[in-house]
Amino acid sequence: MELSQLEVFLAVARERRFSRAAEKLFRTQSAVSQTIRKLEDELGEALFDRSSREGVLTDAGRVLYEYAEKLINLRAEASESLNELRELQKGKLIIAANEFTVLYVLPVLAEFRRLHPMIKITVERSLSSRIPDEVLRYSVEFGVISYEPQEASLQSVVVYLDELVFVVPPRHPLASAKQISIRQLGAESFVAHIVSSPYREKVIQLFKTHKTPLHMDLELPTLQAIKQFVAMGSGVALVPEISVETELVRGELVRIPVRELELKRKLRIIYRKDANLSHAARAFLKVAEAVAREREGRYRFQREN
Numbered sequence: 001m002e003l004s005q006l007e008v009f010l011a012v013a014r015e016r017r018f019s020r021a022a023e024k025l026f027r028t029q030s031a032v033s034q035t036i037r038k039l040e041d042e043l044g045e046a047l048f049d050r051s052s053r054e055g056v057l058t059d060a061g062r063v064l065y066e067y068a069e070k071l072i073n074l075r076a077e078a079s080e081s082l083n084e085l086r087e088l089q090k091g092k093l094i095i096a097a098n099e100f101t102v103l104y105v106l107p108v109l110a111e112f113r114r115l116h117p118m119i120k121i122t123v124e125r126s127l128s129s130r131i132p133d134e135v136l137r138y139s140v141e142f143g144v145i146s147y148e149p150q151e152a153s154l155q156s157v158v159v160y161l162d163e164l165v166f167v168v169p170p171r172h173p174l175a176s177a178k179q180i181s182i183r184q185l186g187a188e189s190f191v192a193h194i195v196s197s198p199y200r201e202k203v204i205q206l207f208k209t210h211k212t213p214l215h216m217d218l219e220l221p222t223l224q225a226i227k228q229f230v231a232m233g234s235g236v237a238l239v240p241e242i243s244v245e246t247e248l249v250r251g252e253l254v255r256i257p258v259r260e261l262e263l264k265r266k267l268r269i270i271y272r273k274d275a276n277l278s279h280a281a282r283a284f285l286k287v288a289e290a291v292a293r294e295r296e297g298r299y300r301f302q303r304e305n
Contacts, residue, residue: 001042003075006068008035009047013065016055091280092120094140096131099223101144103242104160104267107295112287119280128197135270141281143270147198148304153273158302159288160267164199165241167253169233175254182260186212191226191235194219199263203238210260227253242298268304 011021012032022029040047045060057065097105102123109121126134131143132151149156166185168175174184185207192200207214218235220226223243230237231252238261247253269288271277277285292301 001039003071005035005039006064006071008032009039009061009064010068010072012036012048012055013057013061018055021055086279088116088279088283089118091118091278092122093142093278093280093284094122094124095142095144096124096126096134096140097144098126098128098131100240100243101128101146101267103240105144108159108284108288108291111291112284115287116280116283119283127195132270135272141271141275141278142284144267145270146265146267148266148268149270152305154270154305155273156268156270156304157285157288158266158300158304159269159292160242161298161300162240162242162265162267164203164238164261164263164265165244165255166236166238166258166261167227167230167244167248167255168236169231170251170254171233172236172254174256177256179257179259182207182210182258183212185214185236185258188215189218189235190214190216191229191237192216192219193223193226194221199265202263203261206261266300273305 008021008025008027011025012018015021015024018032018036019029022032025032036047043060043064045064046058047061047064049056049058095105102125105123109123112119112121124140126143128145128147131140131145132149132154134140135143135154136151144159146162166180174180204214218229220229223239226237226239227244227247229235231247241255244253244255248255269285271281275281289301292299
């Protein structure tokens with residue numbers, strides 16, 4: 001039983017004449033009659049009372065009519081929904097990021113929402129080390145990470161250049177310095193993030209190389225908490241520059257260049273190379289590329305692999 005057969009059946013039932021149904025369908029009456037006969041043979045039931053010239057439905061015909069109408073309507077709904085997806089009138093996109101990389105997503109997300117307000121976006125918080133696996137397991141469509149993925153089946157796009165910066169409260173003795181040496185930090189009390197990372201290990205190794213003690217007397221769970229604690233005058237910190245842009249502009253924190261400290265990193269959007277990206281995902285990449293062209297500076301859109 002094919003949908004095209006059901007369309008002919010519905011036309012005959014509604015027009016109550018084979019001839020009128022044929023005109024409506026732009027087919028010959030003979031072709032319409034053959035289609036109905038074939039459908040009846042497949043179902044093993046007569047659908048029309050042939051003793052009547054009005055195309056009266058049999059009991060079997062009345063049962064089929066209800067289901068045929070539902071099936072044809074469902075096809076129309078499916079077609080309409082697919083068209084809405086293509087036109088970005090509906091759909092969803094799931095992105096995995098951590099507390100740091102989500103900061104890149106926010107301005108891109110704001111522009112995306114302005115252009116495509118009907119798309120539902122979910123940004124799931126995840127450990128950076130787990131994000132590639134989540135993308136490969138189809139749990140999310142995009143991931144945003146700060147290192148180069150090792151999985152050959154992942155495509156990555158560099159979207160932002162960030163670096164680790166040393167920040168102090170405005171009244172700190174070093175706040176007016178133009179530049180300092182790493183050895184000057186040996187007496188400082190650092191506020192650290194409780195989640196370990198490759199960059200934390202690089203910092204620890206850098207202090208060891210320069211024979212300078214690194215006092216991490218306090219660990220906090222979020223970048224927001226670290227920033228607030230330092231601004232209160234209760235320590236110093238090494239944080240991603242993107243995370244303190246607002247505080248630096250407002251003068252709540254002061255960035256001081258450290259001569260031996262230059263830890264830059266690239267933020268990347270990753271997705272499966274073999275993925276048939278959704279319309280929403282392709283639109284998100286276009287917005288990310290447009291934001292990079294408009295903002296320039298640290299924003300990029302460079303495909304790797």
